[in-house]
Amino acid sequence: MARSVPGGAGGVGLSLLKISAGALLPRLTANPLFASFAIVIGLLVWLNLIARLILISAGWAANDLDEIRGGEFQAQIQAFSQARRTVGLPHVPETVGLPGTTPVRDGSLPTFGARSRDRTALGSGFILGVAATAATGALARGMRSLFRLGRG
Numbered sequence: 001m002a003r004s005v006p007g008g009a010g011g012v013g014l015s016l017l018k019i020s021a022g023a024l025l026p027r028l029t030a031n032p033l034f035a036s037f038a039i040v041i042g043l044l045v046w047l048n049l050i051a052r053l054i055l056i057s058a059g060w061a062a063n064d065l066d067e068i069r070g071g072e073f074q075a076q077i078q079a080f081s082q083a084r085r086t087v088g089l090p091h092v093p094e095t096v097g098l099p100g101t102t103p104v105r106d107g108s109l110p111t112f113g114a115r116s117r118d119r120t121a122l123g124s125g126f127i128l129g130v131a132a133t134a135a136t137g138a139l140a141r142g143m144r145s146l147f148r149l150g151r152g
Helices: 003-028 032-063 072-087 112-152
Strands: none
Touching: 003 032
């Protein structure tokens, strides 16, 4: 029963996205001015949401893969590493690619830590959000002034 939860959640999420897009699209395309923008921007946002939902569902389903198979994935990684050592190829640490482990990284690369990356991503998102809001406001003011000029 637990094996079908990620797929079921993804299916329900995709259905909700389809229903909401079907209900929202006729409202946005009723105004001829917004119709061209609404279709293009709405499609981009909708595809982004679908891609995120599919990635989350796939990640959720793959996260429990080793538990479902009873440790088969861990055994395959260890057998692969043993085979590489037998043949004489460089050793691949068992921590590479295993869920819940830290991957081995090159010591010459800079490290910023998880908190620093989170703060950087949050700050970048904030700045991009403010810029997008300002650009949208400027576009709306410009469109209003064009309409006023057209009427007068």
